[in-house]
Amino acid sequence: MKILQTPVRFPPYIGGVESYTHDMSKELVELGHDVTVLCAKAKEESAYREVIDGVEVERLDDIGKVAQTNIMPQFPISVLQHAREADIIHTHIPTPWTADFSALAAKLTGTPLVVTYHNDIVGNDLLDYVASVYNHTALRFTLATADKILITQPDYLESSDHLHRYAEKVEVNSNGVDVDTFRPIDVVDEDVERLGFSNESPNLFFLSVLDDVHEYKGLDVLLEAMSLLVERDGTTPRLVVGGGGELKPEYESLASELGVSEHVHFTGYIPDDDLVTAYNIADLFVLPSLSSDQEGFGLVVLEALACGTPVVTTEVVGVSDEIESNHLGTLADVGCAESLAESISIELTKKDRRGQNGRDLCEKEYSWESSAKELVRIHSNLISG
Structure with missing residues (x-):
C-alpha cells in the first residue's frame, strides 16, 4: 500500500502524536508498505525532504502557530497532490489544519480516510471558545468524512464528547512501544549524576513537554505531592523532570x-x-494525568514499563486497567496531591517482579508490530471494500 500520513509535525520534533506517527510508520515500512509523511518544517535545521527509518518525509514551511498547530499555506495543495497517488490517507486529531484539509483531499479524490483520534480538542479562555466552534463545525466534517476512526483505548468512545455519533466506524488500535529501544539496561553512577538523579535517595521521573497544551499531565500536582513527601519522616525522593517548554x-x-x-x-x-537511561535509573515513573479528554493514551507509561520501571499514574491513562490488574504500579486519585504522595510512598517500599511483569506486558500486547499488523488489516479492508 501507499500510505500518506499527515500529522502536523514529525521527529525530530517531540510529542505524543509525533512519536506515534514515527513508530507506526517505521513499522509499516518494515511490513513492506510505502509511507509518506507530509508535515510542517517545524525546526530550522530540518530538511525539506528526507528519509527517516525508511519513511519519506516532506516538510512544508509554516507562517506560525494557532493553538500549537503549525499553519502551512502550501499544505492544501500538497495534500491534494499526494492524495491522488495514495491508496489511503491517515490523519490525526487533535491537529485541525492537517486533519481537515486531509479530509477535504480524501473527499475530492475518493481516497479512503483514516483518522486516529488521540484526544479531544480543548483550550483555555478564548481558545476554549475557538475549540468549541471548531468542534461543532470542521471537526464534524472531518469525522463524517472519515471511513474509519481509530482510538487508542476503548474507554475513549464514552469519555469523548464528539465520538458517540460516529460509533459505528470507531475501532480500537492500541499504541505500541518500541521494545527493542526501550528495554532494561545497566546504568553507571556517572549517568545518574549527569542526568540529575541521585545516588543517595529513591528517584522519580516525569516526562512531558512543559507548555500550556500539556498542563493536563499534572506536573503541578506532582510538585505539590513532593512538598507533602518532604514533610514526612524518611528519605525524600529525588524528582527529575524531563522536557522543555515555555512553562519550564x-x-x-x-x-x-x-x-x-x-x-x-x-x-x-x-x-x-x-x-x-533515565527510565532505567528511575525507581518509579510518575504521570499524574488530569484529563481524560486530553490524555489519549500516555505512551510514556508504556516506555517506562518496557524498561522495567514501575509506574504511578491515574485512571485517565490508556493502560491504567492493565497497570492495576497486573500489579505494575498504583493509580492515584485524579488531581489529588495527597493521594499521589501516598501512592508514591507505597510503591517505593515494594520489591517484587513488577519490573519484569511490565516488560512482559509490553512485549506480548503492546509491541508496534502487533499494532501495525492490525492497522494494515484496517487499511486493507477499506481499500478493498
Whole structure:
C-alpha cells in the first residue's frame, strides 16, 4: 500500500502524536508498505525532504502557530497532490489544519480516510471558545468524512464528547512501544549524576513537554505531592523532570514556592539515548494525568514499563486497567496531591517482579508490530471494500 500520513509535525520534533506517527510508520515500512509523511518544517535545521527509518518525509514551511498547530499555506495543495497517488490517507486529531484539509483531499479524490483520534480538542479562555466552534463545525466534517476512526483505548468512545455519533466506524488500535529501544539496561553512577538523579535517595521521573497544551499531565500536582513527601519522616525522593517548554520557568518557580527545589531537577530536553537511561535509573515513573479528554493514551507509561520501571499514574491513562490488574504500579486519585504522595510512598517500599511483569506486558500486547499488523488489516479492508 501507499500510505500518506499527515500529522502536523514529525521527529525530530517531540510529542505524543509525533512519536506515534514515527513508530507506526517505521513499522509499516518494515511490513513492506510505502509511507509518506507530509508535515510542517517545524525546526530550522530540518530538511525539506528526507528519509527517516525508511519513511519519506516532506516538510512544508509554516507562517506560525494557532493553538500549537503549525499553519502551512502550501499544505492544501500538497495534500491534494499526494492524495491522488495514495491508496489511503491517515490523519490525526487533535491537529485541525492537517486533519481537515486531509479530509477535504480524501473527499475530492475518493481516497479512503483514516483518522486516529488521540484526544479531544480543548483550550483555555478564548481558545476554549475557538475549540468549541471548531468542534461543532470542521471537526464534524472531518469525522463524517472519515471511513474509519481509530482510538487508542476503548474507554475513549464514552469519555469523548464528539465520538458517540460516529460509533459505528470507531475501532480500537492500541499504541505500541518500541521494545527493542526501550528495554532494561545497566546504568553507571556517572549517568545518574549527569542526568540529575541521585545516588543517595529513591528517584522519580516525569516526562512531558512543559507548555500550556500539556498542563493536563499534572506536573503541578506532582510538585505539590513532593512538598507533602518532604514533610514526612524518611528519605525524600529525588524528582527529575524531563522536557522543555515555555512553562519550564513557571514550574521551577512553583517548586521554589513549595520548598522542594533541592529535591527536583529540571533537566530539559532529553535525547533518545539518554531517555532510555533515565527510565532505567528511575525507581518509579510518575504521570499524574488530569484529563481524560486530553490524555489519549500516555505512551510514556508504556516506555517506562518496557524498561522495567514501575509506574504511578491515574485512571485517565490508556493502560491504567492493565497497570492495576497486573500489579505494575498504583493509580492515584485524579488531581489529588495527597493521594499521589501516598501512592508514591507505597510503591517505593515494594520489591517484587513488577519490573519484569511490565516488560512482559509490553512485549506480548503492546509491541508496534502487533499494532501495525492490525492497522494494515484496517487499511486493507477499506481499500478493498
